[in-house]
Amino acid sequence: MSNDADKAKSKILIVDDEEFNRKLLKGILASTGHDVFEAVDGMKALELAKENPPDIILLDIMMPGMDGFSVCRKLKDSDKTNDIPILMITSLNEVDDYVRAVDSGADDFITKPVNATAILARIKGFLRNKQLSDKVKHINRFKNDLTRMIVHDLRGPMTGIMGYLDLSMNSDSISSKVREYLQNALSSAHDVSGLIDNLLGIEKLESGTLTLNPEPVHIPSLIQHNIDVQNANIIQSSLKVELQGPRDLICRCDQNLMNRVIQNMLVNAIKFSPENSVIKIEWESNSREFNYSVTNHGESIDPEYQAVIFNKFAQLDDRPALSRGGVGLGLAFCKMAVDAHGGSMELVSPATGFEDGVQFIAKLPLKKESAASSRASIT
Template identity: 30%
Template sequence: MLHNHSLHQTGISQQRRVVVVDDEPASREALCALLAAEDFDIYAVGSGKELLRRMPELAPDVILLDIMMPEMDGYAVCKELKESVAYRHIPVILVTALDTVQDRMHGLEVGADEFLTKPVSRIDLQARVRTMLRIKSQYDQLERMLEMRQALSYMIVHDLRNPLAAVMLYLQLLKRKGGVPPESMRYLEMATTEAQKMSNFLDDMLMLAKMERGKLSLSRSPIYVDHLLEQVRQKMAPYAEAQGVTLVVKTPGQSYPVIADVALFQRVVENLVSNALKFAPPQSTVTIAVEYPRAGLSEEEAQNVPSLVLSVLDQGRGIPPEDFVRMFDPYEAVHMKEQGKAELGLELAFCRMVAEAHGGRIYAGNNPDRGAVITVEM
């Protein structure tokens, strides 16, 4: 049974779609008949496998899912839906003749939103479906609002780059032109440094937005990491020296090529060093260390081994264990900033997304003696 399928898909109809899933034709027809008086777009399918296969086409707002089905029961179907990023927000009402506490607990474990026990009454069914549709409608409105906010933020960040680029250009022209009193040159250098930090921050935000939208394509090529790390050390050394911090690079002695996006990888290293410098006390050391775990291994032995392990260590106060994971989440970083951890920003979230885009990971810990260490495996 299908009503206004094409209208629903194009968004012309405001009807909400309810999909009924039951392997028994009589049960499917009975549930559809109970909902017929409502202004719903009703669609019935005969198995959980068919539902999963046709989810993009069906685009349900609520799913009525029978539990006792052959091949794939309702629990398994519900679990797969709730584990899917694309479909886990769609309410699922489990319909079953089973009504024990264990059955309901199992349903909750797989993510069911509601339960109906057979035989189903018209009033109960319609009330539960309307409630779930209201929840789905609120979710859809929130999603639209978030998408608008993200688009607006992206546009603002993008538009800020032009005036900032002009500021940096004028600062460079002042330095080249000369005539700036020596006692004022230090302030000019500081202004240039802060403008560069702001430019890097805007670049990170744009990169994060592209990654979240799935629009960032990696430009992979072989890079010799040791050489890149020395470039980063030279670039970041003035900032470290200004804080009285020594910046050290430790390598195994022999460099191996690693396949990665050079520009993104360099930004990751710079962000990690910049983050370490925020916490490094004067007269301490920030260390960039690299290892190549695949070196000397056969092709078979190297299959599940990262090609690169990069660590940045500081000698600061360390990281509270409860922050080890949340510090890499952009939304958690906002909450942590509100809680007074002002040093944290989006730099680490950017690093995590780049590492994951390369099929790697990033994690944090503390040194046994003093300070924190953040490690990237790729």
């Protein structure tokens, strides 16, 4: 059965130190109409594959200098070339070669003496799969770009909605009932805005396109700002927030990222706290690191979940968060943002100093010079 993929022109790289073997394979492949190019040794093969990745590689094992196994391993270790199918050329009955070839990442074998029909059939199958996987990759890339664009474009209107809700709430001419509705709408808008920021932040951190912008950040102000934003939710659940830490603490970090870490940890604590309970926010720094922790009452998190809780979309079933929205990106964002600073996120459950609940801790290392100024006072 032929399809469009079969007809498309592909690039095939033959790697063999023996001219006779290269000519033989080239002759067999001539009828396919594909572009065939050659490398006489492993180094040249790596160079060519990196410069202009082929769709399939036929790789000899026995070559002077770098042998086929090493070339294969290097190709499979590189992001740029690891999806290229590699067919290793082995001698018949060399079982050891098969095992080593598989261990070094080869996708299949061609046995010497080569059989033209078998080679062509095998190459056809691999090229068809490669073209399909390239298509899937292309579609995924397109989908990711589109999602990023849509999420990014939602940010502007959300800022507008929050601004107008804020203005309306401060109007004298509305009843207390309407003010309460507006407050709820504003709180939901903040949730959506937080989700947008988490999605965009994670995408940037994952793709490596985010540049850290470390600057001296007055931590207590950042914490207070987030408490103010969440005030309606705190009141709604009759929660008490206790603060403990030096009022003059300045930490050198990326303000935007740290703000989002503080926000996510606080929002979670509010979401998962039972009504009329206490949330404790603590911060401190020593000569080596800055610690920020949020502790809340509620259910503890089973040890089996502790390893996955910082993964994307990880949510523990049967928790009230599911009814309060959220998709399980908050802690993943926190971990990536803190990791980007060279720090770590920790979960303590049951919470330290509480008989139940959880404590999340963000730990950021302090550089020697910034540690000295980390307690400088703010005027």
